[in-house]
Amino acid sequence: MEDREVFVGGVNLVTREGGLVRRPAGPWSGTVQRLLAQLREAGFTGAPRPYGIGDDGAEELVEYLPGTVGHDFAAPEVRSDASLVAAGRLLRALHDASVGFVRERGDVWQFAPREPAEVICHGDAATYNTVFRDGIPVAFIDFDTAHPGPRLWDAAYTAYRFVPLYAPDEVEHTLPVPEAKRRLLLFADSYGLSQDERDRLPATAAERLRALVAWMREQAAAGHPAFGRHVAEGHDRRYLTDARWIEETFGRRRP
Structure with a gap:
C-alpha cells in the first residue's frame, strides 16, 4: 500500500508521501524555504525541514513531522x-x-x-x-x-x-x-x-x-x-x- 495521505486544511490541500509533504507554492514560498533552513541552522527543531520548490514551481516541499x-x-x-x-x-x-x-x-x-x-x-x-x-x-x-x-x-x-x-x-x-x-x-x-x-x-x-x-x-x-x-x-x-x-x-x- 502506498504511504500517502491527503490533508484538507482551512485554505490548502496538502499531500504527504512518506516523510515528504507537498504543499501548494505561493510567491512567498522561496522566502519561507530560506526561513525554514535558517531556523534549522540555528538549532530550532520545532519546524519542518525545507526541501525546496518542485520542478514545475507549483509545489513547496517540506519535511513531514509525525504527531x-x-x-x-x-x-x-x-x-x-x-x-x-x-x-x-x-x-x-x-x-x-x-x-x-x-x-x-x-x-x-x-x-x-x-x-x-x-x-x-x-x-x-x-x-x-x-x-x-x-x-x-x-x-x-x-x-x-x-x-x-x-x-x-x-x-x-x-x-x-x-x-x-x-x-x-x-x-x-x-x-x-x-x-x-x-x-x-x-x-x-x-x-x-x-x-x-x-x-x-x-x-x-x-x-x-x-x-x-x-x-x-x-x-x-x-x-x-x-x-x-x-x-x-x-x-x-x-x-x-x-x-x-x-x-x-x-x-x-x-x-
Whole structure:
C-alpha cells in the first residue's frame, strides 16, 4: 500500500508521501524555504525541514513531522496547562531562532511586514498548525503566513487560540473569565513577556483579530475561494465578536 495521505486544511490541500509533504507554492514560498533552513541552522527543531520548490514551481516541499495536529479545540491535550506552557516556550524559541534571519531585497511575504520587525512571526501559530506528541506541542507547521514583525503581534494570536480568548457566545470553547485570565498569565510567563508586553497583550490580540478580518475580506473580495467561504461562514464576524469581548474583559490599553 502506498504511504500517502491527503490533508484538507482551512485554505490548502496538502499531500504527504512518506516523510515528504507537498504543499501548494505561493510567491512567498522561496522566502519561507530560506526561513525554514535558517531556523534549522540555528538549532530550532520545532519546524519542518525545507526541501525546496518542485520542478514545475507549483509545489513547496517540506519535511513531514509525525504527531497529532490540534484541530480539536476542546481536546484535553490542547486545553491542558502543560500544552499552553509548551506552546508559549515553543513560540519563544521560534522567535529567538528567527532573529538571525537575513532579509533580502527580493523577499516576498504573504502578510505584510509589521514594525518593529523584531523577529519573523509565524503568523498563524494556532492549535491547528501545531504538532502534538504525548499531548505536548513540539512543532509548528504551515509557515505560509510568516512575516517580519513584533514578538507581541505573534504571541497575541497564539494566546488567543491556546488560552483561548473566545467570547461567551462561543459556548463550546469559551472559558470563565477568571480561568481565561489565569491561563493568559500562564502563557505570558511561559513565553517570558515583559510587564509592558503583558499590559499590552489583550489589546494587541484584539487589534490582531481586526487586522485578520480586514485581510480575509480583502482576499475574499479578490476572489480567493477559501477566504470567500470563510467570510460566507461568518469567520470574520466571529473574530470581531471576540475582539470586542477581549477589550471589554481585559481593558482597552492600545498596543
